[in-house]
Amino acid sequence: xxxDDGSEARLDSLCxxxxxxxxxxxxxxxxxxxxxxxxxxxLAERLGLIGGFSSASPGNGTTSxxxxxxxxxxxxxxxxxxDQQLKEPQT
Numbered sequence: 001x002x003x004d005d006g007s008e009a010r011l012d013s014l015c016x017x018x019x020x021x022x023x024x025x026x027x028x029x030x031x032x033x034x035x036x037x038x039x040x041x042x043l044a045e046r047l048g049l050i051g052g053f054s055s056a057s058p059g060n061g062t063t064s065x066x067x068x069x070x071x072x073x074x075x076x077x078x079x080x081x082x083d084q085q086l087k088e089p090q091t
Contacts, residue, residue, distance in 0.1 A: 001026070 015025050044050050
């Protein structure tokens with residue numbers, strides 16, 4: 001592996017501060033990068049973030065816009081339909 005002078009100095013400094021060989025530091029770095037390259041969904045699941053948040057606005061009673069999107073869309077379409085019926089002239 002070839003490193004520029006700055007990278008080699010950082011590697012040496014890291015090895016000294018951690019008390020590890022260059023090989024051990026490079027292997028640990030590779031493992032760390034591999035873990036970081038997991039999909040965002042896998043990372044969120046591993047960190048316990050899935051289902052950990054609510055998109056509710058204070059006072060609107062909706063607990064999760066993502067989970068309740070079908071019902072919210074249906075309500076919006078129903079309101080639009082009612083508004084259209086009120087605007088149509090009676091014959």
